[in-house]
Amino acid sequence: MASRWGGTEGTFGELTRAVVTVGEACAATAWCASLAAYSARFASHLPEEGHRAVWGESPDVVIATALMPAGRARAVEGGWRLSGRWSYVSGIDFADWALVCAAVPGADGPPQLRFFALPRGSWTVQETWDSVGMRATASHTVVVDDVTVPGHLSFDRTDMLTGRNATSTASCHTVPFQAVGGLTFIAPVVGAASGALAACAATMTGRRRNQAGELLVVRASGRIDAARHLVEQNARVIDERRFTPEYMARNERNATFSAELLQEAAGLLIRGAGTGGLGEAHPLQRFWRDITSATSHVALQYDTAARKNYSAVLLGPEEG
Numbered sequence: 572m573a574s575r576w577g578g579t580e581g582t583f584g585e586l587t588r589a590v591v592t593v594g595e596a597c598a599a600t601a602w603c604a605s606l607a608a609y610s611a612r613f614a615s616h617l618p619e620e621g622h623r624a625v626w627g628e629s630p631d632v633v634i635a636t637a638l639m640p641a642g643r644a645r646a647v648e649g650g651w652r653l654s655g656r657w658s659y660v661s662g663i664d665f666a667d668w669a670l671v672c673a674a675v676p677g678a679d680g681p682p683q684l685r686f687f688a689l690p691r692g693s694w695t696v697q698e699t700w701d702s703v704g705m706r707a708t709a710s711h712t713v714v715v716d717d718v719t720v721p722g723h724l725s726f727d728r729t730d731m732l733t734g735r736n737a738t739s740t741a742s743c744h745t746v747p748f749q750a751v752g753g754l755t756f757i758a759p760v761v762g763a764a765s766g767a768l769a770a771c772a773a774t775m776t777g778r779r780r781n782q783a784g785e786l787l788v789v790r791a792s793g794r795i796d797a798a799r800h801l802v803e804q805n806a807r808v809i810d811e812r813r814f815t816p817e818y819m820a821r822n823e824r825n826a827t828f829s830a831e832l833l834q835e836a837a838g839l840l841i842r843g844a845g846t847g848g849l850g851e852a853h854p855l856q857r858f859w860r861d862i863t864s865a866t867s868h869v870a871l872q873y874d875t876a877a878r879k880n881y882s883a884v885l886l887g888p889e890e891g
Contacts, residue, residue, distance in 0.1 A: 581743065583751075583806040587758045591799070594762015595769070598861035599707035601759035603662040609755045610634035610670055615744040616730045617688060620723035622738065625668055625688060635666035637713060640684050640728075642673035650721040651675070653687050657713045658699065664709035667691055671713065672728060684728040687720045694718075704864025734814075746809055749819045753826030753870040754805050757833075760865045761802050764795045764833045767858035771840040774847060774855070787843035794836040798829035817888035830871040837862040 586608055594601030614625055614634055625632060642655015657671050669689045674682035697712040730736065734747040771788055775781075805822045837859045841848055848855040865871075 583743065583746075583754065583809040584803070587754065587802060587806040590758040591762040591765070591802075594759040595766040596762075597707070598759050598763035598766075598858065598865060599705050601762050602705060602708050602756075602865065603665075605755050605759050606636065606661050607633050607666075609751070610636040612744060612746075613670055613686065613731055614668070614688060615739045615741070616686070616726040616736055617738065618723045618726070619738055621688060621726075624690075624721075624724060632667040633662060633665060634668045634670055634688075635660050635662040635713075636670040637672060640672040640674055642671060642715060643682075644673045644675045644685065644687065644720070646675065647719065650719055651685075651687065651725060652717055653689075653715055653720050654717050655715055659710045660713045661708045661710040663696055663711050663713055669694055669713055671715065685725050686728055686731065688724040689715065689718065689720065702864050704860035704862070742810075742812065746812075747814055747819070750809050750814050750822060752805060752819070752823040753830070753868075754802065754809070754822070756865065756868050756870050757798075757802055757826045757829050760830065760833050760862055761795070761799050763858050763862050763865070764791075764798065764836050767837055767840050767855055767862065768792055768795055770853070770855040770858060771844045771848060774844050774853075784843040784845065787839045791836040791839040791843070794832040794839075798832045798836075801825040801829045813888065815888060821888055827871055827873050830866040833862055834866050 586605075590601050590605045590608075593604055611634055613636055614621075617625065625634070637657035637660045639657070641657045642653060644651040644653040653671075653673055655671065655673055660669065660671075663669065668691065670686055671689065672684055672686050675685055677683050693715065695714045695716075697714060699712045700706075700708070700710040702710075732748045734745045734750075736744050739745070768788070768791060771791075775784055775788065802825065805825050808818050808822055840855060841859050844853075844855055847853065848859075850856065
């Protein structure tokens with residue numbers, strides 16, 4: 572959020588470290604915190620009047636975003652008429668605003684994509700989220716039925732993708748979407764894996780200590796540290812504005828590979844803790860479920876990240 576509305580205009584490194592810290596206690600809370608922060612960044616692309624509508628009364632508003640286009644809008648006098656259904660909108664139960672993407676008719680070609688900001692009361696929620704992990708994210712389905720959206724509460728999706736921002740010059744508001752990659756989603760998982768490591772290590776005391784289990788914990792810790800370094804590297808690349816194809820491809824690769832490492836680490840920790848770690852009251856099994864659920868997100872899959880940037884990943888960025 573812009574500083575003139577009470578925001579910090581902070582760095583991606585600062586945000587990533589904060590999200591990881593929260594994730595060490597609760598992955599779902601960190602997930603919602605991360606998405607709310609990035610949603611505010613997306614909303615910075617709104618016109619100035621849109622900023623005033625969203626943050627004019629308080630900087631402490633929660634925005635939930637549906638990134639995938641799943642609705643349709645048509646132009647009307649002064650704005651748009653919007654309808655649609657968007658699935659997996661994390662944090663929608665406690666959001667003050669929803670930011671959703673929809674197609675609008677093109678002038679002389681295919682439909683164009685725009686984002687629309689909606690205040691609470693403009694949508695209904697269908698409780699469709701029943702995953703075994705990340706239960707508290709409230710990633711339900713948002714339904715909008717022929718709602719009027721003023722023109723100042725909409726912006727072109729291309730602005731967000733390219734980092735073009737006509738309203739804010741803050742460096743955190745002018746970042747191409749690809750450069751961020753899966754950082755939004757992987758940072759909470761790094762925190763959750765660190766929390767899982769601590770929970771598992773706490774079980775290995777006294778007579779419960781055994782060499783085989785401790786070796787599994789050591790192997791897991793190496794994967795968690797490696798993932799943390801890759802995720803922190805991604806944040807540095809963004810803060811240093813290295814927006815070359817090679818760096819952006821590496822950021823996407825780093826996020827997906829970190830997800831793979833953290834999945835493996837969670838499995839090793841479960842094996843190390845044994846049956847006791849799977850008890851309903853044990854925090855380890857919750858971290859394990861949350862990590863499994865979070866790393867299934869489409870943004871953390873090789874098919875949607877590294878594969879489309881195959882040549883750039885192989886070439887690699889020039890360091891220096």
